[in-house]
Amino acid sequence: xxxxxxxxxxxxxxxxxxxxxxxxxxxxxxxxxxxxxxxxxxxxxxxxxxxxxxxxxxxxxxxxxxxxxxxxxxxxxxxxxxxxxxxxxxxxxxxxxxxxxxxxxxxxxxxxxxxxxxxxxxxxxxxxxxxxxxxxxxxxxxxxxxxxxxxxxxxxxxxxxxxxxxxxxxxxxxxxxxxxxxxxxxxxxxxxxxxxxxxxxxxxxxxxxxxxxxxxxxxxxxxxxxxx
Numbered sequence: 001x002x003x004x005x006x007x008x009x010x011x012x013x014x015x016x017x018x019x020x021x022x023x024x025x026x027x028x029x030x031x032x033x034x035x036x037x038x039x040x041x042x043x044x045x046x047x048x049x050x051x052x053x054x055x056x057x058x059x060x061x062x063x064x065x066x067x068x069x070x071x072x073x074x075x076x077x078x079x080x081x082x083x084x085x086x087x088x089x090x091x092x093x094x095x096x097x098x099x100x101x102x103x104x105x106x107x108x109x110x111x112x113x114x115x116x117x118x119x120x121x122x123x124x125x126x127x128x129x130x131x132x133x134x135x136x137x138x139x140x141x142x143x144x145x146x147x148x149x150x151x152x153x154x155x156x157x158x159x160x161x162x163x164x165x166x167x168x169x170x171x172x173x174x175x176x177x178x179x180x181x182x183x184x185x186x187x188x189x190x191x192x193x194x195x196x197x198x199x200x201x202x203x204x205x206x207x208x209x210x211x212x213x214x215x216x217x218x219x220x221x222x223x224x225x226x227x228x
Contacts (some may be wrong), residue, residue: 006119010126015060016048018099018134019068022142023051025095026071026088033084035077043071059181060134070148085157089150093139100135100216103128105223112228132219136211141204146173180204 024046027038038044043051056067078084107128114121142150147170159166180203187202199205 003122006122007126010123011130013127014130014134015057017131018096018138019057019060020046020048020051021095021099022092022138023068023071025091026073029091030071030073030078030084030088033087034079035073035075035084035088037074037077038071041072059185060138067149082157086154089153089157092150093142096135096139096142097215100132100139101219101222103131103135104216104219105226107132108223108228132216133208133212136216137208140207140211140215144177145169146177147171148174149177 023043027043027045030038031044045051051068053067053069056069059067073088075081075085078088107125110121110124110128114124145151145155152169152173155166155169184202184204187198187205190198191202
């Protein structure tokens with residue numbers, strides 16, 4: 001029970017870091033591209049409370065996938081409309097990957113050199129690993145072309161056509177997204193209650209494994225070159 005509480009606390013702290021950096025990146029890039037709206041709304045800040053969506057935070061903590069409060073922008077203020085839209089939409093996922101890149105060596109330092117101090121060592125080990133893993137999973141999660149995720153906004157920025165597929169993703173993306181999160185939560189719940197076969201049907205869980213195993217490989221390989 002104590003290990004689970006430590007893991008849960010580390011997960012919550014990691015989510016706070018990952019979501020805050022993601023949304024701050026959107027706000028910062030939008031501001032630099034000429035739109036003062038994020039600053040006026042108080043989103044040009046590293047204060048986590050400026051960015052939280054309670055439901056999204058809880059989903060991320062317990063399921064591994066969630067969201068923060070979207071950064072409001074006015075693209076008419078961008079000096080170059082499509083470039084500003086594309087850079088702003090991409091900023092969050094770029095920040096997530098950079099976060100994973102910079103945090104992974106901290107995880108290795110704790111793993112190899114942290115003294116076995118009760119509670120502290122486990123908390124730091126879980127925390128840095130979760131920041132690494134959640135950053136990568138949020139990177140992949142937000143690339144899904146479903147409204148209101150970044151993947152849809154990137155598609156919206158560079159796609160001039162507004163066909164049936166675009167309208168479908170725009171109108172129903174959030175419902176598909178919610179369904180996937182609920183399905184992932186139920187699968188994880190059943191696994192915890194002794195039905196391990198349900199892990200095969202956890203669709204968002206596949207994205208988590210893809211993120212950590214495939215997209216995380218360049219990061220782990222790079223830092224693995226150091227003789228720790």
